[in-house]
Amino acid sequence: MRQVYLDYSATTPVKKEVLDAMLPYFTEVYGNPSSLYSISDASKEAIATARGQVAELIGATDKEIFFTSGGTEADNWALMGVTDALKNKGNHIITTKIEHHAILHTCEFLEKHGFEVTYLDVNAEGMVEPAALEAAIRDNTVLVSIMMINNEVGTLQPIRELAAIAKAHGVLFHTDAVQAAGNVEIDVKEMGIDLLSMSAHKIYGPKGIGALYVRRGVRISNYMHGGAQETRKRAGTENLPGIVGFGKAAEMAKANLQAHIDHCSSLRNYLVEQIMANLEDVHVNGSMEYRHPGNANMTFEYIEGEAMLLYLDMHGISVSTGSACSSKSLTPSHVLTALGIPVERIHGTLRMTVGDMTTKEDIDYTVEVLVKVVNKLREISSVSKEKGW
Amino acid sequence: MANMYNDKVMDHFMNPHNVGEIENADGVGTYGSPVCGDMMKISLSIDENEVITDAKFKTFGCGSAIASSSVATDMIIGKTVEEALAITNEEIIAELGGLPAIKVHCSVLADHAIKSAVYDYAQKHGKTYAALEGFDPNAEEDDHHDIPEEE
Ligand SMILES: Cc1ncc(COP(=O)(O)O)c(C=O)c1O
Numbered sequence: 178m179r180q181v182y183l184d185y186s187a188t189t190p191v192k193k194e195v196l197d198a199m200l201p202y203f204t205e206v207y208g209n210p211s212s213l214y215s216i217s218d219a220s221k222e223a224i225a226t227a228r229g230q231v232a233e234l235i236g237a238t239d240k241e242i243f244f245t246s247g248g249t250e251a252d253n254w255a256l257m258g259v260t261d262a263l264k265n266k267g268n269h270i271i272t273t274k275i276e277h278h279a280i281l282h283t284c285e286f287l288e289k290h291g292f293e294v295t296y297l298d299v300n301a302e303g304m305v306e307p308a309a310l311e312a313a314i315r316d317n318t319v320l321v322s323i324m325m326i327n328n329e330v331g332t333l334q335p336i337r338e339l340a341a342i343a344k345a346h347g348v349l350f351h352t353d354a355v356q357a358a359g360n361v362e363i364d365v366k367e368m369g370i371d372l373l374s375m376s377a378h379k380i381y382g383p384k385g386i387g388a389l390y391v392r393r394g395v396r397i398s399n400y401m402h403g404g405a406q407e408t409r410k411r412a413g414t415e416n417l418p419g420i421v422g423f424g425k426a427a428e429m430a431k432a433n434l435q436a437h438i439d440h441c442s443s444l445r446n447y448l449v450e451q452i453m454a455n456l457e458d459v460h461v462n463g464s465m466e467y468r469h470p471g472n473a474n475m476t477f478e479y480i481e482g483e484a485m486l487l488y489l490d491m492h493g494i495s496v497s498t499g500s501a502c503s504s505k506s507l508t509p510s511h512v513l514t515a516l517g518i519p520v521e522r523i524h525g526t527l528r529m530t531v532g533d534m535t536t537k538e539d540i541d542y543t544v545e546v547l548v549k550v551v552n553k554l555r556e557i558s559s560v561s562k563e564k565g566w
Numbered sequence: 567m568a569n570m571y572n573d574k575v576m577d578h579f580m581n582p583h584n585v586g587e588i589e590n591a592d593g594v595g596t597y598g599s600p601v602c603g604d605m606m607k608i609s610l611s612i613d614e615n616e617v618i619t620d621a622k623f624k625t626f627g628c629g630s631a632i633a634s635s636s637v638a639t640d641m642i643i644g645k646t647v648e649e650a651l652a653i654t655n656e657e658i659i660a661e662l663g664g665l666p667a668i669k670v671h672c673s674v675l676a677d678h679a680i681k682s683a684v685y686d687y688a689q690k691h692g693k694t695y696a697a698l699e700g701f702d703p704n705a706e707e708d709d710h711h712d713i714p715e716e717e
Contacts, residue, residue: 502631
């Protein structure tokens with residue numbers, strides 16, 4: 178059976194070049210980078226090279242990149258570290274209702290420990306209104322954290338404008354760029370970003386490695402306590418092969434950026450067009466203009482997402498859904514809820530993300546199967562266009 | 567994902583039995599709502615001996631809701647109304663060979679939809695059944711919203 182992977186926002190396969198770059202660092206070059214003897218020199222050099230490669234992807238300097246265990250740790254560190262370092266200045270954070278749980282659950286934790294959090298709304302297109310940020314900033318605001326690209330609906334926020342508002346008020350600006358790095362051009366200096374989270378496994382690198390960019394001069398407390406690694410800012414023996422893989426993936430993402438964007442957006446647009454041409458009562462969620470190049474988030478009325486996902490899976494197609502029935506918590510997607518999509522329609526929502534390995538044949542096969550699946554489930558369904566919800 | 571369901575559940579989901587609507591049905595019942603994520607509509611043909619001669623369903627819902635609907639309609643065809651009312655959601659789950667804990671509410675959907683359809687039949691034919699005492703077909707279906715969040 179044909180296998181079609183359409184969940185590149187969940188994770189990506191490691192590219193061959195990335196794996197090849199990593200392999201020697203498991204067996205041949207294994208010296209602990211903190212050790213003083215000569216065999217560790219190669220480990221130190223490899224980390225320095227990777228740090229430069231990651232820095233280049235976002236226009237940072239090497240000294241501003243700190244490796245972490247992934248996007249989640251980078252997000253936790255940014256929030257916990259900045260709020261701790263600035264606790265004498267204030268206790269208010271501003272974020273949005275559509276952040277990843279790595280941000281939202283950290284904010285909930287901080288709320289239990291005396292911090293106040295404002296969760297900004299988004300409009301029906303999934304966009305944060307700069308005026309809403311301006312209005313939310315208070316004297317005691319210490320940090321604004323707004324994701325660059327949303328992981329579900331793929332919306333790309335006006336980061337430059339939002340960061341400028343924070344800066345005008347002397348407030349630090351963090352962005353979760355886990356979905357954005359390698360998918361849009363990023364220049365932290367030009368965009369005015371103080372802190373930025375990244376993860377390797379979304380850019381064809383390995384899982385369990387990421388980084389936090391901290392602009393020079395930004396005060397941030399440590400989150401991981403222990404040894405003196407990462408210039409004493411992040412303790413723990415470095416994930417050497419992971420860091421090397423992240424570096425290589427970042428280098429390739431930078432070199433391939435335009436080709437990647439063109440490839441993904443043309444296949445994504447083709448996917449959306451073909452679905453819309455062959456099925457009625459289907460909607461795209463989130464702005465099509467300001468969007469992740471590979472993301473298609475679509476609602477199929479009158480049917481439920483987990484059922485769609487299972488049928489597609491039986492045909493070798495991997496997608497994800499915003500439906501409550503497929504989440505362990507039985508709660509519908511907080512992101513789609515924030516866009517104002519009615520709950521019954523959230524249940525029928527799929528996220529499909531294309532990537533570098535996706536082909537036009539994959540899309541043709543997916544559309545062919547999806548149309549059959551949607552029609553079959555609509556036949557089984559107790560709601561329909563004629564009868565209404 | 568697919569391996570969260572056993573083969574029997576997957577078979578009933580992929581090839582559901584008794585999909586449709588019976589014209590001039592003797593009893594029709596609906597349970598659940600699309601807002602809650604699942605809604606089942608069931609129609610019954612019942613003969614003069616109170617035997618269910620046919621049952622058809624339409625369900626908006628996930629894999630286990632569709633599989634539960636399919637197996638539950640299979641279970642009641644050929645049974646008397648009294649026997650059908652006695653079927654519990656545990657028996658529906660057992661017939662499916664088990665459902666993941668988080669999906670147990672989907673079997674309740676089928677069990678309640680059957681009761682709603684029989685209730686409609688009883689109303690139309692002036693009958694009463696002990697098993698329907700206190701049953702309200704319009705009761706809010708909120709029994710699966712108190713499952714604690716686990717992530
Ligand atoms: C927007 C966003 N932030 C954070 C994360 C967490 O990253 P990681 O999986 O590397 O911990 C993800 C990935 O799931 C994400 O999409």
